[in-house]
Amino acid sequence: MPSALLVICEHCDSVYRRQVLKPGEVARCQRCGSVLYRRERHDLDAMLALTLASLIVFLIANAYPIMRLDLAGIENDTTLWHAILTSYDSGVDAIAIAAAVCVFIFPLMQIGLFLYVLLPLRMGHVPRAFIGAMHALRQMQPWSMVEVFMLGTLVSVVKLSVVAEVTPETGFWGFVALACLLTALINFDLHLLWDRAEALQS
Amino acid sequence: MSARIPRAIELGVLGCPACSRVVPASVQVCPRCAMPLHARKPGGYHTSWALLIAAAILYIPANLLPIMLTSQLLDVQRSTILSGVFLLWQEGSWDLALIVFTASIVIPLAKIVVLAALLLTCQSRSAWRQRERTQVYRIIEFIGHWSMLDVFVVALLLTLVHFGKLAQVEAGSAIIPFTGVVVLTMLASMSFDPRLIWDAPAPEPASASPDHDRPAATAV
Numbered sequence: 001m002p003s004a005l006l007v008i009c010e011h012c013d014s015v016y017r018r019q020v021l022k023p024g025e026v027a028r029c030q031r032c033g034s035v036l037y038r039r040e041r042h043d044l045d046a047m048l049a050l051t052l053a054s055l056i057v058f059l060i061a062n063a064y065p066i067m068r069l070d071l072a073g074i075e076n077d078t079t080l081w082h083a084i085l086t087s088y089d090s091g092v093d094a095i096a097i098a099a100a101v102c103v104f105i106f107p108l109m110q111i112g113l114f115l116y117v118l119l120p121l122r123m124g125h126v127p128r129a130f131i132g133a134m135h136a137l138r139q140m141q142p143w144s145m146v147e148v149f150m151l152g153t154l155v156s157v158v159k160l161s162v163v164a165e166v167t168p169e170t171g172f173w174g175f176v177a178l179a180c181l182l183t184a185l186i187n188f189d190l191h192l193l194w195d196r197a198e199a200l201q202s
Numbered sequence: 203m204s205a206r207i208p209r210a211i212e213l214g215v216l217g218c219p220a221c222s223r224v225v226p227a228s229v230q231v232c233p234r235c236a237m238p239l240h241a242r243k244p245g246g247y248h249t250s251w252a253l254l255i256a257a258a259i260l261y262i263p264a265n266l267l268p269i270m271l272t273s274q275l276l277d278v279q280r281s282t283i284l285s286g287v288f289l290l291w292q293e294g295s296w297d298l299a300l301i302v303f304t305a306s307i308v309i310p311l312a313k314i315v316v317l318a319a320l321l322l323t324c325q326s327r328s329a330w331r332q333r334e335r336t337q338v339y340r341i342i343e344f345i346g347h348w349s350m351l352d353v354f355v356v357a358l359l360l361t362l363v364h365f366g367k368l369a370q371v372e373a374g375s376a377i378i379p380f381t382g383v384v385v386l387t388m389l390a391s392m393s394f395d396p397r398l399i400w401d402a403p404a405p406e407p408a409s410a411s412p413d414h415d416r417p418a419a420t421a422v
Binding site: 012030066074084086142152159194 | 209210213217274298301333336339347348354359360361363364365369373378381382388392400
């Protein structure tokens, strides 16, 4: 039997024959209940739209201050990069590196790599470094934490509101939107792209 | 459908972890994506245990040392993760207190305990509740990175509360072990191979009654 018709559960090693699903359907492993594969409701166009929207929102989230603090008439506000640099200057490199990598570098690279992969596929050819880009996307995913950072800003607003007047700014809403868009984007089954690339190459 | 579902290791095939291509077990590199292939994640139990023990050791200073120093005029307040949770609670935001408590204290501890239990049961080749153990593994994989929450909160607070003698927030010494716990537990759960749960020699009573809830996939 051609092995392209088989699928192996990555959590329990069970082997199944692939079946054609209806859009939105999910195939689960009978033995352990993990998701084996799914047929997306939307296609490459939806992924591309989400990626472009993420890019725009990413720029907004980083260009504007996240929140503003008013203590007895003195005002302070911060962007993500300001927070990263201040942490670095205060000698807590661990925080600065975690925030820079998980909230800025990896999410930006994810958006860039999705664009790099999706645009050519949509136009009917496979980009040169397709395989490398797909590996990078898979490995980066657990370390991309925009949604955690967003919750962190919320906790900070509440903590600060006791001692001073604090207002969420444009950057905060940017991060809320970015968290939603990126979550929707990484929930897509990447096999859609592997299959498309293979179909184009043959 | 009542037939026992075969396993890749029995059929002599392998699945690529990156692109899911199925190949004969003798193949060492995925023909589609050039990923090195292994029947089980390389590193085995040693890697997972090493990461897990390191995380468990760091968990202690992460919780005992202050994570944040707040100074207002001449008064310096050191707060640990737990006292930060109490403070949120007293201020009336019990919902956020619960979120921070879960993300910073419960999740890292749960990950350490659950992974240790999974490693021990797999090493003794236990066939106990394999399906539930796999589900628990999936949950800790999914929630792992939420523990980074407190790191981001400290980063934001020390940037915003920067008013010299009037009010100042600084990071406490717990922040480095705490970040270490989060990263190490994430690496430990990535290094664990859930297929080991199913490698125990097991009679399968479940195969006698087909699973009607999940009919989407059919056994070969």
